[in-house]
Amino acid sequence: MAEKTLNPFEIVQHQIKEACDALKLEPAVFEILKQPMRCLEVNYPVTMDDGSIKVFTGFRSQHNDAVGPTKGGIRFHPGVYVDEVKALSMWMTFKCAVLGLPYGGGKGGVICNPKGLSAREIEEVSRGWIRAVSQIVGPEKDIPAPDVYTNPQIMAWMVDEFSKIREQNSFGLMTGKPLIIGGSAGRGEATARGCVTVALAAAKKMGINVKGARVAVQGFGNAGSVAARLMYDAGAKIIAVNDSRGGAYNPDGFDPNAILAYKEKNGTVKGYPGTKDISSGDLLTLDCDILIPAALENQLTSANAGSVKAKIVAEAANGPTTPEADATLRSKGILVIPDILANAGGVTVSYFEWVQNLANFYWTEEEVNTKLEQMMLRSFDAVWNMHDAQNCSMRQAAYLVAVDRVAQAMRVRGWLK
Numbered sequence: 001m002a003e004k005t006l007n008p009f010e011i012v013q014h015q016i017k018e019a020c021d022a023l024k025l026e027p028a029v030f031e032i033l034k035q036p037m038r039c040l041e042v043n044y045p046v047t048m049d050d051g052s053i054k055v056f057t058g059f060r061s062q063h064n065d066a067v068g069p070t071k072g073g074i075r076f077h078p079g080v081y082v083d084e085v086k087a088l089s090m091w092m093t094f095k096c097a098v099l100g101l102p103y104g105g106g107k108g109g110v111i112c113n114p115k116g117l118s119a120r121e122i123e124e125v126s127r128g129w130i131r132a133v134s135q136i137v138g139p140e141k142d143i144p145a146p147d148v149y150t151n152p153q154i155m156a157w158m159v160d161e162f163s164k165i166r167e168q169n170s171f172g173l174m175t176g177k178p179l180i181i182g183g184s185a186g187r188g189e190a191t192a193r194g195c196v197t198v199a200l201a202a203a204k205k206m207g208i209n210v211k212g213a214r215v216a217v218q219g220f221g222n223a224g225s226v227a228a229r230l231m232y233d234a235g236a237k238i239i240a241v242n243d244s245r246g247g248a249y250n251p252d253g254f255d256p257n258a259i260l261a262y263k264e265k266n267g268t269v270k271g272y273p274g275t276k277d278i279s280s281g282d283l284l285t286l287d288c289d290i291l292i293p294a295a296l297e298n299q300l301t302s303a304n305a306g307s308v309k310a311k312i313v314a315e316a317a318n319g320p321t322t323p324e325a326d327a328t329l330r331s332k333g334i335l336v337i338p339d340i341l342a343n344a345g346g347v348t349v350s351y352f353e354w355v356q357n358l359a360n361f362y363w364t365e366e367e368v369n370t371k372l373e374q375m376m377l378r379s380f381d382a383v384w385n386m387h388d389a390q391n392c393s394m395r396q397a398a399y400l401v402a403v404d405r406v407a408q409a410m411r412v413r414g415w416l417k
């Protein structure tokens with residue numbers, strides 16, 4: 001049976017409704033949370049290298065600022081569309097709420113293919129976007145960060161452009177910046193570190209010994225490659241990884257550091273000596289203990305969820321599991337650590353970065369990692385206890401924790417009467 005392609009905006013509305021109903025909240029909570037409070041579409045011209053003018057379309061969606069300024073990444077991707085950006089901003093609200101961060105959710109996007117642009121064109125697309133949204137962002141209003149195909153250099157250009165508009169350095173505008181202009185130690189590895197922290201906590205709860213536990217990682221980019229290394233350092237056996245060009249599988253395991261060096265030289269993990277190629281689909285259904293989807297949305301679907309053999313799925317990517325697949329995994333007794341908890345390490349260290357910028361006082365990497373681990377474990381426990389008490393999935397539990405926190409803020413601010 002073909003799975004209906006769900007619009008992510010409809011998926012997140014459904015997730016919010018479920019939580020509002022379970023918590024028996026005032027109807028106004030759902031009415032307020034079911035869409036962003038603001039979503040700006042911008043169209044701006046960029047002079048291309050050949051001298052022509054191209055108009056780029058971008059967005060910034062701000063979902064809810066009841067607990068603090070909005071926060072979330074900006075993605076550069078040809079497939080960006082408004083409902084996706086809105087949904088991602090809504091997921092950010094709940095991601096921040098699960099971690100107890102003083103932020104609401106935001107997300108931005110520009111429809112473009114950065115792989116087909118020169119560095120100068122990417123710089124102009126970046127500066128143009130921040131100019132176009134400058135009225136609604138700022139260190140106390142809405143703080144963007146890296147997301148798909150954006151990086152510290154892009155954050156630096158945006159901070160520079162915004163600082164010119166404001167006529168003062170505004171390092172607190174963006175997070176995920178290069179270290180030299182107020183970036184935080186540990187931000188680059190934070191998403192993977194947070195994900196591995198909660199995956200190991202889940203393994204402990206389920207009686208899985210991490211020493212020798214078999215781990216498969218879909219996507220060997222920033223989050224996936226670091227997650228594989230940290231799992232390996234914890235004693236796990238990495239049996240499969242892949243990237244957009246192919247995969248590498250060896251049931252006896254391999255060293256992810258060596259395969260990273262191989263990928264840096266050859267552009268892909270495929271062909272790494274001693275491993276067999278494996279398709280992305282086959283990787284997801286491998287016999288393993290922990291599966292880490294760290295690539296794209298909608299990877300675990302009704303078509304393959306029935307064949308998943310992992311005991312734990314830790315969602316490093318945003319939205320890798322469809323609602324149908326989620327139900328199937330739960331019925332099979334597989335523990336899914338939802339994206340809004342599993343990949344929240346990135347925004348958590350973004351919060352630390354912003355705090356450091358506002359205080360102008362910088363922390364060591366060790367301090368960052370220790371605080372990150374504490375916050376991830378505290379949030380994991382809150383979600384685990386809710387899932388135990390309510391006998392619901394970890395995803396539903398995370399939404400219960402998150403929606404309740406945002407509702408409390410809206411109630412005390414007088415938005416619900």
Ligand code: GLU
Pocket residue numbers: 071072073074095143144145146147148175176318343344346347348350
């Ligand atoms: N884009 C990342 C996410 O989806 C990080 C957001 C941030 O650091 O603000 O969580």
